[in-house]
Amino acid sequence: MKTRVFLRIFGTLLKLMGVLLLVPGAVAAFYREPTGVVAFFLTSIATLLAALACERLGVAEEMGTKEGLALVAFGWLGAAFFGALPYVFCGMGLVDALFESMSGFTTTGASILTESNAQGYWIINQTLADVSLASYLAQAADRSLTAAEGMLLNSTLLQSIHNATVGTPGLPIAGGGAIGLNATLGLAGRMALPEEPTYFGLLFWRSFSQWLGGMGIILLFIAILPKLGVAGRQLYKAEVPGPDKDALTPRIRQTAELLWWIYLLLSTAQVVLLVGAGMPLYDALCNMFAAMATGGFSPQAASIAAYKSALIDGIIVLFMFLAGANFALHYKTLYEDRTALIKDAEFRFYALIILLSTALIMIWGGLSGGILERFRYAIFQVVSVITTTGFFTADFDQWTPAARFVLILLMFVGACAGSTGGAIKVVRLLMVIKYGHRELLRALHPKIVSTVKLGSTPVRDDVLYPSIIFFALYILIFAVATLLLGAVSAGDPGMSMEALISAVATTLGNVGPGLGQVGPTLSFSEVHPAGKMLLFLCMWIGRLEIITPLVLLLPEFWKK
Known part of the structure; x- marks a missing residue:
């Protein structure tokens, strides 16, 4: 690989990242959050300085295949690293910040942040409303808080100032020290803790990073950077998910532009509908970012359940479903053939899986009503999981084992190729099934000549066999990662087998919450730090569809 050629183009990518970081900074400024403004300003400056250094060290030559693969692989790692800095500047530990950032950019939606008490970044009013301040602080003082938790708890309580101010003892912080709290008692010495997030800018960044990662920050890079030439095609093939990398147009940049325009069109439509359904604009933007990216980060700790609206549920389901379909088909449906989606074999199989899974959960799930x-x-959770979004309207961890097993299977299936979803992809599963059927026929009739087809279209061998290899590698990596996570979690009695399996499945498939200790109403905060970094790698490998990260392990890759 030509390192200096790579550094030049990598620096240009970091410049784009540095500019984009100003957007959540502006949101923090709008909500008068000085900590957030400083965090995003410092991160933007650091990213731009790193970009300048890379460009100075690099040389302006055309990229080859190796440089293109390296840019995609390290581009996502770079985005995750610099995207983690705002969390660090707001008090989160580096490992947790890296996990949260990678979860955002890869549209996974698995979170470190907790929802059950005020030691996280936000609060659920239903759980903590009207709590005695003295009682609450006594409960909070039962354990040591991290520096980030203490700072955020302090900030949350300060937002609740209504009448007289009362000093309270400092809460112990892990690693030494204490944070003194000045909080306020309301009428009769009681207070209602706020439902809104403490850091609007930071929560906006979580969702916005998913939206950038959904269609792909590399694809955005291709769309706005002129004259990439052959390198643009290499980047496109390495970035776009799915087995078939054919472009919509002969010009890769034009294809990237078309895909992003469709993405913007659907995003705008969703915001309009959500606001029309009664959702606040801030929440509508954050939830749109997460739904269109099939990411799952919501500004509300209770996810979409917080809105208690069947209409909002329906709108979210519709756009998750559309985001899980092939965006090239959306283009063809809009501009070429109105029936393009219905004619597509993968889309029909995708819809069939959703309908069957919904029916099974309605029958087996033990749902009331x-x-x-x-x-x-049922349909909300099925669409959320198969599209790898990760939103929830119910605690599906409390459903029957049969229903939870259906959801685990959907974590592996994933969305359609060419969508913003993750996991194996529906088209690969369909090809593996058809290939298996063909081999069974050959065992029965050795002389038969049979071709694997999707609909009426024969599948080329250069598409079929890599898909089968991908399927096998995916299962192998899942098994190895589960074994390793079990090893580093050996001392954690709360990490059940169900939690281990779902934690790896949900991060490798870029799905979001898992089951058990990492279920929808909990978080990944209690996972061992080594386990968090393992899952960090799973998210990265899953988003890049395995092959690109594995290529980096070949000695031949690093030779000039």
């Missing part, structure tokens, strides 16, 4: 209510919760 009438048929419409059960359908509402």
